Amino acid sequence: MTDPNTLGALRDVFSSIDGRVDDAADEEERPAAELFEYVARPGGDIEAFEQPAIKHELVDDVQDWDDPWPVTYGVDASTTQPLQFSNGLLLGAANAKLGIGGQTDNADLGKESTLTTVVYFDNEEFDVGDLRAEYDNVDVDVFRFPTISSRQRDLADWVTGIARTYAEGWHARRHLDDINGPLFIDGPLYPSRVLLWTMFTQTPDSRETPLDFWPDMIDDIVTNYLRIVEGQDKADLPVAGIVKSPTSTQVVSAIESKAPDEVDTPLRWGNDNLFFSEALYNLDDWYGDDGAVISYTTWLVQRQMTPAQADGAFVPLEGLDGIEFRRGDATEYQRAFFYARIPLQNTVVRVEAPLMMVRDETDRERLQRKILAEIAATRSIPFAIEAADEAATISRENRQRLRRELQHATSVRTYNQLRGYNDLNTQE
Numbered sequence: 001m002t003d004p005n006t007l008g009a010l011r012d013v014f015s016s017i018d019g020r021v022d023d024a025a026d027e028e029e030r031p032a033a034e035l036f037e038y039v040a041r042p043g044g045d046i047e048a049f050e051q052p053a054i055k056h057e058l059v060d061d062v063q064d065w066d067d068p069w070p071v072t073y074g075v076d077a078s079t080t081q082p083l084q085f086s087n088g089l090l091l092g093a094a095n096a097k098l099g100i101g102g103q104t105d106n107a108d109l110g111k112e113s114t115l116t117t118v119v120y121f122d123n124e125e126f127d128v129g130d131l132r133a134e135y136d137n138v139d140v141d142v143f144r145f146p147t148i149s150s151r152q153r154d155l156a157d158w159v160t161g162i163a164r165t166y167a168e169g170w171h172a173r174r175h176l177d178d179i180n181g182p183l184f185i186d187g188p189l190y191p192s193r194v195l196l197w198t199m200f201t202q203t204p205d206s207r208e209t210p211l212d213f214w215p216d217m218i219d220d221i222v223t224n225y226l227r228i229v230e231g232q233d234k235a236d237l238p239v240a241g242i243v244k245s246p247t248s249t250q251v252v253s254a255i256e257s258k259a260p261d262e263v264d265t266p267l268r269w270g271n272d273n274l275f276f277s278e279a280l281y282n283l284d285d286w287y288g289d290d291g292a293v294i295s296y297t298t299w300l301v302q303r304q305m306t307p308a309q310a311d312g313a314f315v316p317l318e319g320l321d322g323i324e325f326r327r328g329d330a331t332e333y334q335r336a337f338f339y340a341r342i343p344l345q346n347t348v349v350r351v352e353a354p355l356m357m358v359r360d361e362t363d364r365e366r367l368q369r370k371i372l373a374e375i376a377a378t379r380s381i382p383f384a385i386e387a388a389d390e391a392a393t394i395s396r397e398n399r400q401r402l403r404r405e406l407q408h409a410t411s412v413r414t415y416n417q418l419r420g421y422n423d424l425n426t427q428e
Contacts, residue, residue, distance in 0.1 A: 032279035035255055035263060036297065044254030045306055045313060049299045049336070049364065056282050059292040059343050062376040065369050069181045069237070071102035072374065073109075074384030076186035077116075077168035078392040080399050082156035092160030093117040093402070095394055096171035098179075099387025101374070106178050110391065113138045114171035118163040120145040120155060139174065141166070146213050158210050162217060165191040169224030176231040182238045182370060183228065186385045189241035189335050189352040190225050194218060195316055199305055219322030226317075229333060229354045230326050238357055238367045242381055246273045246339075246350040250302060272339070276348045280341035292343040294376055299364050301336040301355055332356040336364075340372060343379050 002010075039052045077096035084090050096114040100107060115138055119128055131142040143166075145159055152158070169191075172183060188195075197209040197218060211218050232239040251272045256265045269275040276297070285293040304313035317323075318330040325333065334355040341348050351371055358364040374382035 029268070030263070032269065032275050035259075035267070036251075036279055038255045038259040038263070039251065039300060041258040044257040045304045046250055046254045046300050046302050049301065049358075049361075051298070052300070053298050054279055054295060055298070056284070056293050056295045057372070058290055059294055059376045059379075060290075062294055062369075062372055065373050067370065067373060068366060069370060071100070071104045071181035072184060072370075072382060072384045073179050073181055074099040074101070074184045074186060074382060074386070074388040075168055075172040076385065076388040076392045077114075077164045077171070078389075078394045079160045079164045080394055080402055082160050083399075083403055084156060088122055090120040090156060090159055091117060092156075092163045093394075094160070094163040094167040095392050096167035097388050097391035098171065098175060099384040099389070099391060101382065101384040101387070102181070104180065106180065109175055109178055110387070111137050112171075112175065114167045114174070115140045116163045116167035116170070117142045118145055118159045118166075119143070120159055122147050139171075141170075143217065148213050150208065152208065161191075161193050162210060162214075162221070165194060165221050166217070166224070169221055169228065172228050173224045173231070176228060179232075179237070180235075182240065182367075183232055184371075184382050184385050185239065185241040186244075186381075186389055187241055188243055189229075189239070189354065190317070190333075191221065194221055195305070198222075198317065198320055199314060201319070215322060219320060222317065222320060222323050226323065226325065226333065229356070233327060233354070233356055238353060238363075238370075240367065240371060241335075241352040242371075242385055243350040243352065244347075244381060246271075246348070248272050248350070251275060251300070272350070273348060276339040276341070277346060280339065280348055281346075282341075285341075285343060292379070294340065294343050294372055296340040296368070296372060297338045299336055299338050299358060299368070302334055303331075327356055338368060340375060342375060342381075345379070349375075349381065 033054045036052050036054060039046065040048045075096065075098055077094045079092055079094045082090060082092050094116050096116070098109050098112065100110050115133075119142065121144070126144070128142045128144045133140045143162075145162070148155070168185070172179075172185070197211050200207060200209050201211055229239055249271050252267050252269055252275050255263060256267060267275070269278070280295040280297070282293050282295050284290070285295070302316065305316055306313040315330050315334070317333055327333075332355055335352045336355050336358045337350055337352045339348050339350055351368075353367060358367060371382065377383070378386070380386065
């Protein structure tokens, strides 16, 4: 623990830095809310459906909006973190659950679990094909990651990432017929890692990804999410990804490319989260006389992705040979999105929906109002997501118990893992 003298010195340093930041502030620097308007211009990887704007609503007013969907569902998956052993055994497991907001006859869906375990072990005699655990309300899959011929420093992350995204996508897909309301995914609409892996296959980048070793599994993961989108669309129900910790740079990069002669580049915000933390800030939320305020943007759409070192841009999900689009082509599955600020918090979320569901202005407004009403009701993320997150979480204590189940291998952990510093699950 930091001693009082050191803590006092740190506080003095931070206070001095704060004063100098205030002194150095450039009154002529253009605010983020003003720069957001440049998104309407041609160029970049994103487009605006309408004139970009920042909007503010009193939370009390939002809570009075009509709700076309009184029941909502959330899906999330939690992992064990990578479990590694001295004999080379590596595995990760994920537990996926549904959370439910509102009264429904389908409440038993919350009791169902999807458990996915991915194992890597470089031994020809090792087989997991017949491994199954029989428990009520639990769907169990055990997969073996194919043997790879080169050392991969990201292998542990691949194992747990694949376990998590497969569990989450398959859990929602297999219960889709019983979901009778909007479905909110805890995280992006499509797993970010999978989008990156598909992107790397279309660029001169020489790095290897799981697509090089296990293409069938990656196709299955993508297909699960496509079928979720298609199933909800067929039922005239929305699906949306709620990204609680957005780190993308799509908007700031788009502004830089759309208005290179009118903005100082690079912009002072390192990512979109920082940009919208300023753009959506409203003093009335904290100090107004009429109560808390929820702030949000108009809708945007990501038309393409432009990877570094690439000769051109790519449509996300396009170019995968093993998947089938049942509602048009890949452009129909592009991610439309908006940003919203949680009332009375310095936190913003990114809300994503498939383009096919928000082309119409009425549909966009209806979905946006639903999500804003959910945020206003909880002063946080939608309740169904919070419920799914809590139900799916594999605690640190349970991870330790699982380690002890493997008695024929010696567990290997870093010092930081022993201290519990690496226990936070990150969104895909």
